[in-house]
Amino acid sequence: xxxxxxxxxxxxxxxxxxxxxxxxxxxxxxxxxxxxxxxxxxxxxxxxxxxxxxxxxxxxxxxxxxxxxxxxxxxxxxxxxxxxxxxxxxxxxxxxxxxxxxxxxxxxxxxxxxxxxxxxxxxxxxxxxxxxxxxxxxxxxxxxxxxxxxxxxxxxxxxxxxxxxxxxxxxxxxxxxxxxxxxxxxxxxxxxxxxxxxxxxxxxxxxxxxxxxxxxxxxxxxxxxxxxxxxxxxxxxxxxxxxxxxxxxxxxxxxxxxxxxxxxxxxxxxxxxxxxxxxxxxxxxxxxxxxxxxxxxxxxxxxxxxxxxxxxxxxxxxxxxxxxxxxxxxxxxxxxxxxxxxxxxxxx
Ligand SMILES: NC(=O)c1ccc[n+]([C@@H]2O[C@H](COP(=O)([O-])OP(=O)(O)OC[C@H]3O[C@@H](n4cnc5c(N)ncnc54)[C@H](OP(=O)(O)O)[C@@H]3O)[C@@H](O)[C@H]2O)c1
Numbered sequence: 080x081x082x083x084x085x086x087x088x089x090x091x092x093x094x095x096x097x098x099x100x101x102x103x104x105x106x107x108x109x110x111x112x113x114x115x116x117x118x119x120x121x122x123x124x125x126x127x128x129x130x131x132x133x134x135x136x137x138x139x140x141x142x143x144x145x146x147x148x149x150x151x152x153x154x155x156x157x158x159x160x161x162x163x164x165x166x167x168x169x170x171x172x173x174x175x176x177x178x179x180x181x182x183x184x185x186x187x188x189x190x191x192x193x194x195x196x197x198x199x200x201x202x203x204x205x206x207x208x209x210x211x212x213x214x215x216x217x218x219x220x221x222x223x224x225x226x227x228x229x230x231x232x233x234x235x236x237x238x239x240x241x242x243x244x245x246x247x248x249x250x251x252x253x254x255x256x257x258x259x260x261x262x263x264x265x266x267x268x269x270x271x272x273x274x275x276x277x278x279x280x281x282x283x284x285x286x287x288x289x290x291x292x293x294x295x296x297x298x299x300x301x302x303x304x305x306x307x308x309x310x311x312x313x314x315x316x317x318x319x320x321x322x323x324x325x326x327x328x329x330x331x332x333x334x335x336x337x338x339x340x341x342x343x344x345x346x347x348x349x350x351x352x353x354x355x356x357x358x359x360x361x362x363x364x365x366x367x368x369x370x371x372x373x374x375x376x377x378x379x380x381x382x383x384x385x386x387x388x389x390x391x392x393x394x395x396x397x398x399x400x401x402x403x404x405x406x407x408x409x410x411x412x413x414x415x416x417x418x419x420x421x422x423x424x425x426x427x
Pocket of ligand 1: 115116143178179229
């Protein structure tokens with residue numbers, strides 16, 4: 080395994096050179112991989128595995144849009160596409176890719192088919208880490224492994240089709256057969272990962288929940304909204320406030336950060352901008368630090384899991400989410416965003 084070193088910290092990383100696709104195919108040659116769930120991750124992982132020469136079947140409840148999508152994608156009912164339970168019975172490796180709430184609802188059905196020597200695979204540490212709330216406790220005689228692609232299932236598939244990969248984290252929770260590591264890494268390569276970073280279930284879920292509630296999604300909207308509202312309250316127009324808060328960030332600056340880091344983005348801005356940014360960033364860090372502490376505690380105590388499970392197990396959870404997203408869309412800031420997007424130079 081390759082090592083990544085950051086001062087005294089060392090990380091294990093698996094590369095495609097040391098674990099090539101040929102080796103993955105060899106490890107998985109006698110397995111039937113049952114991808115359970117055809118939502119967002121399901122299609123990306125199942126199609127990549129199939130194109131990589133792995134024996135895959137899909138399990139999905141029928142009478143749903145996801146079933147129709149599986150058929151459109153070329154999975155054949157009764158041959159490679161089955162009801163969840165039938166696929167769970169046929170598979171030797173069960174990739175549990177239902178939504179986190181769906182995993183709880185279907186657990187008793189899936190558990191019945193976890194016979195000795197099979198493997199249970201997750202793309203999120205949620206179900207296992209919060210077992211006291213999810214009830215997901217696998218039998219001791221199966222492998223329990225994780226590969227979590229760092230991005231949407233849609234990107235996983237698009238990048239694979241383009242001949243590239245997405246990085247993933249991987250973890251072994253239970254090694255009943257002595258083959259858990261090889262099975263896990265082989266699946267990681269098979270689903271189209273570039274590099275595979277080792278973690279454990281708890282760390283994966285804690286960092287993931289913190290990240291999406293924090294700087295990836297929650298905190299970024301909070302930061303944008305605070306600056307937008309301030310500029311509006313000081314008499315700036317909606318388009319001026321939006322441009323200086325969001326549009327310039329996403330269109331011009333974030334791509335530079337992605338390419339070569341924050342210092343590189345700063346270095347490509349005016350010296351006036353650099354002076355100000357260097358003077359102010361620590362003040363913002365210190366201001367939000369207590370909120371991040373509160374967030375991490377809420378993740379670690381299981382409070383975030385409880386809130387998520389309670390909200391997402393309701394019948395109308397999708398309509399409720401859509402209602403809240405609509406509120407965001409209808410806020411002045413994102414209405415200004417829609418207007419500004421129409422006026423991008425490529426639309427001139
Ligand atoms: N979204 C991502 O790109 C991403 C990235 C990394 C990791 N992950 C992880 O991958 C896993 C799957 O996530 P996802 O985003 O692909 O989920 P999703 O799009 O919400 O997929 C939902 C799947 O679960 C099924 N399902 C939901 N409730 C069910 C129930 N009560 N009974 C039977 N089936 C049910 C859905 O079937 P219907 O369509 O019939 O409802 C669908 O097949 C999760 O553990 C997630 O944390 C996701």
